[in-house]
Amino acid sequence: MGGLASLVARLQIDWETLLTVNLPALIVVLIAVPLVLFLYIMGTELIVRRFPKRAQPTVRPWIWVGPAILLVSVILVYPMIGTIIRSFFDRGGSNFIGLGNYIHMLSDGGVLIVLRNNLLWLLLYPAMVLIFGLALAMLADRVSYEKPVKSLIFMPMAISFVAMSIIWQFVYYYRPPDVPQIGILNAIVVNLFHAQPITWIQDTRFNNYALILIAVWGATGFAMVILSAALKGIPGELLEAARVDGANELVVFRRIILPLMMPTIVVVGTTMVIFALKAFDIVYVMTAGNYNTDILARRMYAELYAAQNHANSSTLAVILLIAVIPVLIFNVQQFRAVEARR
Amino acid sequence: MSTAVTAAPPRQEGAVTARAPRTSPLSAAVSKAGLHVAVIALTLLWVTPTLGLLISSFRPGGAFTTSGWWTAFSPPFNFTLDSYRAVLGESDLLPSFFNSFMITIPGTIIPAAIAAFAAYAFAWMKFPGRNWIFLALVGLLAVPLQLTFIPLLTLAVHLGLTSGNTLPFGLNAGFIAIWLAHTGYGLPFSIYLLANFFRVLPQDLFESAEIDGASPVTVFFRLVLPLSVPAIASLIIFQFLWVWNDLLVALIFIGGTPEVAPLTVTLTSIVGSLGQHVEYLTAAAFVSMIVPLIVFFTLQRYFVRGILAGSVKG
Numbered sequence: 001m002g003g004l005a006s007l008v009a010r011l012q013i014d015w016e017t018l019l020t021v022n023l024p025a026l027i028v029v030l031i032a033v034p035l036v037l038f039l040y041i042m043g044t045e046l047i048v049r050r051f052p053k054r055a056q057p058t059v060r061p062w063i064w065v066g067p068a069i070l071l072v073s074v075i076l077v078y079p080m081i082g083t084i085i086r087s088f089f090d091r092g093g094s095n096f097i098g099l100g101n102y103i104h105m106l107s108d109g110g111v112l113i114v115l116r117n118n119l120l121w122l123l124l125y126p127a128m129v130l131i132f133g134l135a136l137a138m139l140a141d142r143v144s145y146e147k148p149v150k151s152l153i154f155m156p157m158a159i160s161f162v163a164m165s166i167i168w169q170f171v172y173y174y175r176p177p178d179v180p181q182i183g184i185l186n187a188i189v190v191n192l193f194h195a196q197p198i199t200w201i202q203d204t205r206f207n208n209y210a211l212i213l214i215a216v217w218g219a220t221g222f223a224m225v226i227l228s229a230a231l232k233g234i235p236g237e238l239l240e241a242a243r244v245d246g247a248n249e250l251v252v253f254r255r256i257i258l259p260l261m262m263p264t265i266v267v268v269g270t271t272m273v274i275f276a277l278k279a280f281d282i283v284y285v286m287t288a289g290n291y292n293t294d295i296l297a298r299r300m301y302a303e304l305y306a307a308q309n310h311a312n313s314s315t316l317a318v319i320l321l322i323a324v325i326p327v328l329i330f331n332v333q334q335f336r337a338v339e340a341r342r
Numbered sequence: 343m344s345t346a347v348t349a350a351p352p353r354q355e356g357a358v359t360a361r362a363p364r365t366s367p368l369s370a371a372v373s374k375a376g377l378h379v380a381v382i383a384l385t386l387l388w389v390t391p392t393l394g395l396l397i398s399s400f401r402p403g404g405a406f407t408t409s410g411w412w413t414a415f416s417p418p419f420n421f422t423l424d425s426y427r428a429v430l431g432e433s434d435l436l437p438s439f440f441n442s443f444m445i446t447i448p449g450t451i452i453p454a455a456i457a458a459f460a461a462y463a464f465a466w467m468k469f470p471g472r473n474w475i476f477l478a479l480v481g482l483l484a485v486p487l488q489l490t491f492i493p494l495l496t497l498a499v500h501l502g503l504t505s506g507n508t509l510p511f512g513l514n515a516g517f518i519a520i521w522l523a524h525t526g527y528g529l530p531f532s533i534y535l536l537a538n539f540f541r542v543l544p545q546d547l548f549e550s551a552e553i554d555g556a557s558p559v560t561v562f563f564r565l566v567l568p569l570s571v572p573a574i575a576s577l578i579i580f581q582f583l584w585v586w587n588d589l590l591v592a593l594i595f596i597g598g599t600p601e602v603a604p605l606t607v608t609l610t611s612i613v614g615s616l617g618q619h620v621e622y623l624t625a626a627a628f629v630s631m632i633v634p635l636i637v638f639f640t641l642q643r644y645f646v647r648g649i650l651a652g653s654v655k656g
Contacts, residue, residue: 022440025513026447033448037455045559060558061469068460068529069475074497075490075526076482082493139381149381151642153388158638158645159631160587162606166613166627167395182410184394217388222649229650278486281589285610300488301593310492317488328484335480339473 040067084321087314101315111316114294118323120208121215121279121295126272128216130265133223137231138257140224150228154221161218161281168214169286172200204292211293214282219275223268230264231257267334270327277323296320399425399624406621425625429612434600435626438608442586442633444517445604449524449585454578456525457532462562464533465540466548476537482530491594494523498595505599516596523595524585532577535648539573540566576648579641583634605630 044063048056090097105111136153140146156164173183177196181187186197200210234257242252280297287293289302296316303313397411400421405414414420429435463469464476498504498519505516543566551561567574589606596602598611609630612623638645 022437022444022512025511026440026444028511028513029444029448029517033451034455037452041459041559041562045557049557057468061463061467061472064463064467064558065460065469065475067456068533071456071522071526072479072482072529075494075523076485076530079490079493079497080485083489083491086492136384139377139384142377143381149385151639152385154642154646155392155635155638156388158583158634160589160606160609160634162587162589162609163627163631166609166623167391169613170395170398170624171391180409182407184390184410184412187410187412217391220388225646225649274484278488281606284589285613297486297488297590301590304491304594314492317486317491320486321489324484324486328481331484332477332481335477 080321083314083317086310087318089311091309091311093310101311102319105312105315105319110294111299113292114296114299117208117293117295118277121212121276122273124209124212125215125219125276125279126269128212129219129223129272130269132216132220133227133268134261134265136220136224137228138253141228141231150221150224154225156218157221161215162285164214164218165282165285168210168217169201172210174199174201201286202291207287207291207293211282211286214286215275215279219272223272226268227261227264230261234260270330273327274324277320296323395624395627398621399628401425401621403619403621406624425622426629428619429622429626429629434603434608435605435612435629437600438603438605439629441602442604442606444602445520445524445592446582446585448517448521449528450578450581452521453525453528453532453581454574457529457536457577458567458574459562460529460533461536461540462558462566464537465543466566467558476533479530479533483534487527487591490526495594505596505602514602516599516602520592520595523591524581524588527591528581528584532581535577535580536570536573539570543569572644572647575641575644579637579645580648582637583645586634 041064045060048060048063051059086093087101088096088098090100136149140149143149171183171185173181174186174197175181175183177190181190181197185200189195190197198206200206238256239252242256247255278297279295280301283289283293283295283298284301289295289298296319300313300316300320303309303316307313394411397414398406400423401411401414402420402422402424405420464472503515503519503522505514507515509515509518547565548561551565556564586604587606588604589610592604592607596607598607600608603611609626612626
């Protein structure tokens with residue numbers, strides 16, 4: 001514990017700034033923010049009560065949804081429309097050039113690699129997450145220590161993609177063949193398979209898969225938890241009856257478990273598709289888009305900040321939106337189908 | 343979104359009946375052993391990367407760069423807090439820790455409260471366009487945030503909500519921008535989750551409260567909120583982890599300014615700047631993971647329930 005004491009003693013905290021600037025700000029925020037929200041709803045109710053009795057039910061709902069509609073309009077809807085319009089104008093923003101930006105972007109070799117990589121993410125990430133998630137849900141369901149197993153596999157869901165990337169940076173760590181490997185993957189390659197160590201992050205044969213694997217590792221627990229709940233929702237008698245009739249485990253899985261879980265699998269799958277299209281952090285931290293690993297969201301960020309090119313940046317964002325539209329329509333249809341059943 | 347999941351509430355753990363197929367005792371024992379091996383192997387596979395990093399973070403720099411973390415289990419046992427000392431004392435990590443709270447707490451409270459107001463109206467009040475507006479929110483769940491960045495940044499600069507400006511009480515204006523951004527981005531999912539929960543509350547309750555002359559404000563604070571604690575708890579945990587772990591929105595709206603940068607941003611800048619002290623990165627990563635891990639392991643139940651009730655946000 002002496003180590004811990006010296007650790008605390010050595011912390012070079014700027015106490016003055018912390019106590020005079022940061023802490024008061026945090027306290028003000030902690031008090032002011034809830035107070036403003038509370039006063040809003042109380043104050044407006046007092047105003048509504050002054051309205052004629054018959055007008056009150058007409059006015060009141062808008063007071064409750066008002067802030068949400070206002071914020072969603074200003075922060076999501078208005079900028080969306082702005083970006084779509086911006087993508088039809090040149091870099092300066094004053095000349096309408098129709099699909100010019102799109103033609104320019106789609107004929108850029110770098111963007112084509114970006115699209116190929118996004119396609120790779122789109123195909124591999126949801127599929128692997130579902131396969132691992134389903135397998136783990138079914139296996140864990142049959143052991144008595146299901147809870148701790150699920151907790152451990154679910155854990156990456158709580159940490160940031162940045163932390164995940166750092167964790168895996170050390171799994172993929174490369175050192176020259178003549179010195180001991182400190183990354184576990186290359187240690188296995190060298191000591192077990194007696195092969196040359198591989199630069200997992202730079203080698204274009206492996207790097208995209210290496211990055212996708214990080215995301216798969218992070219999301220599998222999420223899929224497992226949802227699929228596990230659906231699995232436990234299947235009546236035990238149904239499975240028992242099939243087994244009594246002589247169906248083997250494979251048939252039970254294919255004919256009963258899989259069809260009954262399909263709606264849940266679809267829901268998890270669409271969520272993963274959206275994540276695959278919007279992936280950003282892992283590539284940003286691991287390669288900054290180098291070594292042919294760039295993806296749409298990271299390239300869009302680079303066009304916005306590094307290149308300061310709003311035309312290209314808007315165009316890439318709209319391409320991202322176009323890719324998401326099928327999922328968006330699917331979500332809305334699913335929602336309406338459920339509403340109709342209510 | 344997660345219609346199937348909400349439609350069929352998960353059976354209680356205890357209700358799982360025996361599912362073992364009828365086979366001979368010997369082959370049953372063999373397949374049972376195979377099952378345990380598979381489960382334990384997969385769990386180890388999942389834990390090893392994190393475990394490796396944790397062990398590495400307690401190893402001295404010399405050992406770290408010359409041998410794998412798995413050799414730490416054999417003598418000489420050589421552990422130290424040097425890496426933690428270094429990242430906490432000499433980098434921007436500690437101020438960032440504070441900034442992360444400064445961003446995450448309002449970034450969670452504001453959307454949760456505004457979403458609760460809206461969800462109450464969507465679930466229990468009648469107004470023209472109600473269903474269409476709700477449907478639009480469902481559509482917005484999938485829309486990429488990237489689409490909003492350029493116009494929003496322009497707007498933030500116009501309003502002076504950038505990390506270069508300081509407001510009264512020493513509040514950096516960049517914080518306001520990022521709170522509002524996280525509020526807008528979080529609202530569709532939050533409203534969706536809460537409205538689905540609110541509208542299955544028993545209707546008689548509202549009717550009798552109305553007959554007693556209770557105002558909507560009273561009903562909201564005295565009935566709806568207390569009855570919805572599980573849903574609100576899971577939403578708050580979800581949004582808290584989402585904002586705490588966010589990198590992209592922070593990069594866009596407050597950039598790398600050390601006075602406002604949260605942990606994720608500082609950590610990302612450390613990744614490239616450590617030079618020969620790459621072992622410090624391991625400790626830095628763990629410092630950033632402490633809060634989410636505490637939240638996760640203490641409140642896991644609510645977190646899982648939230649996931650099951652509302653799928654995830656886009």
